[in-house]
Amino acid sequence: DGGITQSPKYLFRKEGQNVTLSCEQNLNHDAMYWYRQDPGQGLRLIYYSQIVNDFQKGDIAEGYSVSREKKESFPLTVTSAQKNPTAFYLCASSPNSLGGELFFGEGSRLTVL
């Protein structure tokens, strides 16, 4: 089945540690995105990539980093510089950079202890 796979589903981290969230898609989509979801807030865009080896900052990129070495993969690293990293992280893809029809993964819930 085609789709987006995020891992891990749950992750616990100590303060000061970097963690990497995985996102893989087999939909052959060009564009990929990382969103953060917090209670009572709308989804906020962290980073997006429209093509391999290129990515752009979203609205809340500080404390995060990404790479796009393969079309299928768009991992997100939450660094120790992110002041409030506990959140639900969602990866998404779309067939092109103009459409708003996003296909989301199941999400990764990060808790900082």
Added chain:
Amino acid sequence: EDQVTQSPEALRLQEGESSSLNCSYTVSGLRGLFWYRQDPGKGPEFLFTLYSAGEEKEKERLKATLTKKESFLHITAPKPEDSATYLCAAGSGGGGNKLTFGTGTQLKVEL
């Protein structure tokens, strides 16, 4: 600044009791209004895209409509399996598929 506001925050319906969810938006150069459904602990699932005022889209018990300032998601004769959070997002001009999401309406349909 682009803004999307959804109301009500939460809605409880009896099975078969029809209602509407509201999404008000203020964006520069709307290039699409999107509805998603999100179940607890899951990623959102795409429902509809609306591009211009007057447009309507239907899927089973759901119908989405669009005006120049707001969109409605009408739920006709809902069932318990329609219980979820419904998210609305507005796409604005500019690169990178810029979407502004609302905070959602949490719908619970009871027997």
